[in-house]
Structures are given as structure tokens and as C-alpha cells.
Amino acid sequence: MRANSLVELDRAHLVHPLASYRGHEAAGVRVLSSAKGATVTDAEGRELLDGFAGLWCVNAGYAQQSLIDAATKQLSQLAYATGYFGLGSEPAIRLAARLAEHAPGDLNHVYFTLGGSDAVDSTIRFIRYYHHAIGKPEKDQFISVESGYHGSSTSGAGLTALPVFHTGFGVPHDWQHKIPSHYAYRNPVGSDGETIIAASVASLRAKIAELGAERVAAFYAEPIQGSGGVLVPPAGWMKAMHAVCKEHDILFVADEVITGFGRTGPLFASAEDGIVPDFITAAKGMTSGYVPMGAVFLSDRIYDTIADGAGDAPIGHGQTYSGHPVSAAVGLACLDLYENGLLDNGRMAGNRLLEGLYSLADHPLVGDVRGRGMLAAIELVTDKERKTPLPAEADAGRRIFDRAWANGLIIRAFNQGILGYAPPLCCTEEEIDTIIDRTRMTLDQTLEDKDVR
Numbered sequence: 150m151r152a153n154s155l156v157e158l159d160r161a162h163l164v165h166p167l168a169s170y171r172g173h174e175a176a177g178v179r180v181l182s183s184a185k186g187a188t189v190t191d192a193e194g195r196e197l198l199d200g201f202a203g204l205w206c207v208n209a210g211y212a213q214q215s216l217i218d219a220a221t222k223q224l225s226q227l228a229y230a231t232g233y234f235g236l237g238s239e240p241a242i243r244l245a246a247r248l249a250e251h252a253p254g255d256l257n258h259v260y261f262t263l264g265g266s267d268a269v270d271s272t273i274r275f276i277r278y279y280h281h282a283i284g285k286p287e288k289d290q291f292i293s294v295e296s297g298y299h300g301s302s303t304s305g306a307g308l309t310a311l312p313v314f315h316t317g318f319g320v321p322h323d324w325q326h327k328i329p330s331h332y333a334y335r336n337p338v339g340s341d342g343e344t345i346i347a348a349s350v351a352s353l354r355a356k357i358a359e360l361g362a363e364r365v366a367a368f369y370a371e372p373i374q375g376s377g378g379v380l381v382p383p384a385g386w387m388k389a390m391h392a393v394c395k396e397h398d399i400l401f402v403a404d405e406v407i408t409g410f411g412r413t414g415p416l417f418a419s420a421e422d423g424i425v426p427d428f429i430t431a432a433k434g435m436t437s438g439y440v441p442m443g444a445v446f447l448s449d450r451i452y453d454t455i456a457d458g459a460g461d462a463p464i465g466h467g468q469t470y471s472g473h474p475v476s477a478a479v480g481l482a483c484l485d486l487y488e489n490g491l492l493d494n495g496r497m498a499g500n501r502l503l504e505g506l507y508s509l510a511d512h513p514l515v516g517d518v519r520g521r522g523m524l525a526a527i528e529l530v531t532d533k534e535r536k537t538p539l540p541a542e543a544d545a546g547r548r549i550f551d552r553a554w555a556n557g558l559i560i561r562a563f564n565q566g567i568l569g570y571a572p573p574l575c576c577t578e579e580e581i582d583t584i585i586d587r588t589r590m591t592l593d594q595t596l597e598d599k600d601v602r
């Protein structure tokens with residue numbers, strides 16, 4: 150079918166995630182039609198380097214034969230198996246076991262979801278259940294971090310701290326609270342790591358004191374804040390926050406939906422951060438985006454408490470597609486790739502990416518460069534001294550995205566003028582260099598754009 154007719158059908162029928170519906174109708178959809186490795190091809194035959202791995206998820210790259218084979222084989226052998234009624238499938242069981250082996254500490258129990266939002270939502274339910282089970286139902290207040298993203302479910306969207314997910318949706322709920330972000334480039338306490346950590350610890354302590362530790366159920370944090378603009382905390386930040394939670398008997402949820410599965414280097418960023426959270430949420434890279442799947446990792450203590458608390462009664466949490474065998478088979482094939490070179494390649498390519506982005510630091514538009522592994526950003530400003538953001542009314546994000554696209558590069562252009570990078574971990578050095586070259590070209594063109602400047 151011709152691209153033009155698809156644009157019309159899309160306009161008339163397809164509701165897009167996180168879009169201005171009218172804005173999208175006016176602009177028209179860009180149809181992607183095929184992809185291999187780190188290159189996607191649109192319906193007009195234009196080849197683009199995918200510097201964002203779809204939506205920070207296609208870690209293994211596109212058209213990876215082992216993933217296709219795993220899905221195909223499982224589809225013909227057993228396309229579906231429920232986990233209800235005491236049933237299960239080999240891929241789901243094996244994937245849970247292998248993930249438990251890789252997960253930090255005693256995070257030995259895995260509940261499978263369809264993606265990240267329902268993984269976060271599941272943690273909220275598990276945490277409430279846990280506190281009921283230990284006879285502390287009054288522990289029902291949740292704390293997360295400004296600029297954080299924890300999905301767009303009815304409950305999770307209120308832990309998310311991006312206003313666009315709140316406006317008109319009746320969230321956050323009155324049991325959801327925030328502390329300021331560590332955002333080093335624009336932090337009122339300055340950019341020194343120790344100072345930022347001390348400020349975050351003080352904010353968390355103050356929030357706990359305000360609510361009463363006996364009422365606080367859990368604290369949520371991403372090892373690196375992704376959707377908030379790739380905000381990398383100073384080394385030791387997660388550990389310091391984890392220690393405060395431990396001290397006050399507050400459960401700690403590391404939301405690794407983006408950072409999990411090699412995005413920052415290891416399989417789990419929490420391991421690098423030196424913590425064993427009570428829960429980890431994951432998705433995206435777990436199946437490299439080939440098929441939907443997310444997961445909640447529960448520690449022995451949490452799992453056993455929930456299990457014993459329920460006794461013989463069923464625990465009323467479940468989804469039709471929890472532990473889907475096709476997704477699980479792809480997850481196992483992904484683990485094979487991670488274990489056999491993909492993590493190593495991601496580390497190599499991540500170094501190259503950061504090196505390349507730092508080489509752009511003296512560009513007149515670049516105010517900040519930050520990242521860890523294959524997760525990075527540059528923040529654009531019109532005045533480096535004053536850190537003046539690009540003018541919001543110029544729709545700079547959209548313009549830069551369009552310009553990068555015309556230059557054969559897909560990146561995430563956040564509205565604040567932040568450009569996000571999360572290429573597939575399979576990228577070659579040459580591909581990373583091309584991402585940098587095309588970025589430089591895009592920045593030079595943006596410099597000429599009087600409206601954006």
C-alpha cells in the first residue's frame with residue numbers, strides 16, 4: 150500500500166501514544182517499513198540510523214535471526230499457555246530461573262507483565278499486599294522523584310513526575326509524593342556530586358518525616374532518569390537513597406525499564422550501583438522490543454511474606470499474557486545474546502558514543518553532555534553562560550527531530566532541547582561515528598535557525 154494512503158488511514162483511525170492528536174493529524178504519520186541491525190527504512194525508502202533503538206528497547210538491533218527463530222519455533226510449538234490454574238510453559242519457567250541467576254542479591258522471584266507500566270503497577274499492588282500481610286496497612290504512602298517516569302497506568306502515572314502525564318488525568322493521587330530530582334546541570338544546589346547526594350538525602354528524610362515513616366510504603370527511582378531527559382545521578386546517589394529507605398523500613402523499587410539489559414553496561418544498573426533493591430521493574434531490552442514483555446523482580450523476603458500472608462488463598466493479581474511463551478522464548482534468546490558478546494559490544498559502543506558526544510561539547514549550542522553506557526544526552530542552550538533553554542514556543546524539539554531525520558538519523562528530541570541517545574547495543578564503531586557526524590550536521594543547521602535560537 151502506498152505511504153500516502155497509510156497516512157490517511159492513520160489520521161482517521163490510529164490513536165498514537167503521547168501525541169497531540171490534532172498535531173499528529175496535521176503532521177501525518179511517518180511509516181517505517183523495514184529494519185536490519187541499527188538501520189530502519191521508511192515507506193519512501195529512506196534509510197535512517199536508529200539512534201534511539203525504537204523507544205530505548207531494540208538493544209539487539211533489528212532482524213536478529215536468533216530472536217526471529219526463537220519466536221517462530223515457539224509460535225508453532227506452543228503459541229500460548231496461561232499461568233493460571235497451576236499451568237505454565239517451559240520458556241517462562243526457564244526465563245524466570247535464568248533472570249533470577251542474573252539479578253542482584255536475592256531478587257529470585259519474577260512476575261512477568263506485558264511491559265513497563267504494568268510492571269510498575271504490579272509493584273504498587275505487591276507493596277500494598279505486603280504491608281497488609283505484615284499487619285501494617287497504614288503504610289500506604291509512595292514517594293518518587295521529580296522528572297521521573299514510571300509509566301502511564303492509572304496508578305503509575307502518579308508516580309511519574311512529568312506534568313503532561315498528569316494534566317487532565319486526575320493524578321497524582323493523594324498518596325503519591327515527590328522529592329526534587331538530582332538533575333546536575335540545573336540543580337539549585339550546584340553540580341557537585343556529593344552536594345547533590347546530600348541534598349537528595351535531606352529531601353527524602355524531610356519527606357519521610359513530613360509523612361511519618363510508619364506511613365511510607367515505598368520509594369521509586371530510576372538508576373538514570375530516562376524520559377525526564379536522561380538525567381544521570383552522581384555515582385553513589387542510588388546507594389545513598391537506598392540506605393535512607395533501609396533505615397526507615399521503606400521498600401525500595403529500582404525502575405530499570407530503560408536501564409536494565411545492558412543499556413548502561415551490565416544486565417542491571419542496580420548491580421553497578423551496588424544495591425539490592427526490594428523490587429526491580431524491567432521490560433524493553435528483556436525481549437529487545439521484538440515482542441511485548443516486562444517483569445517485576447521480588448526479593449525472597451517480599452515474596453515469602455506475600456506467599457505466607459495469603460496462605461491457601463489465591464493472590465488476586467494476574468494477566469492473560471503474564472509469562473507469554475513466545476515473549477519468554479525471545480527473552481531467553483536475548484539472554485543468549487547478552488551473555489555472548491552483546492553486553493561487551495554495548496560497553497565498547499557506549500564508550501565511543503560518549504567520546505563522540507563529548508567532542509560536541511564546544512559546539513555553541515551544547516550546554517551539557519551526560520550519559521552512562523549506551524544511554525546519553527546532550528542538552529542544548531542558546532546561551533551557555535546562563536544555560537538559557539531553547540525557546541519553547543519555537544517547538545525546537547520537533548524541528549530538531551525533523552532535521553535529524555532529514556539527515557538520516559533518529560534521535561529523541563525532548564521539548565526542552567535535550568537530545569536523547571540510546572542506540573542498539575549491537576552498533577559498530579562506524580555506526581556510532583555516523584550518529585555523531587549526523588548530530589553535528591543537525592546542530593550546525595539548528596544554529597542557522599533564527600526561530601530556534
Ligand code: PMP
Nearest residue numbers: 264265266298299300404406407
Ligand atoms: N518505567 C520506566 C523507567 C520507563 O522508562 C518506562 C517506559 N519508557 C516505563 C516504566 C513504562 O513502560 P511501558 O511503556 O512499557 O509501559
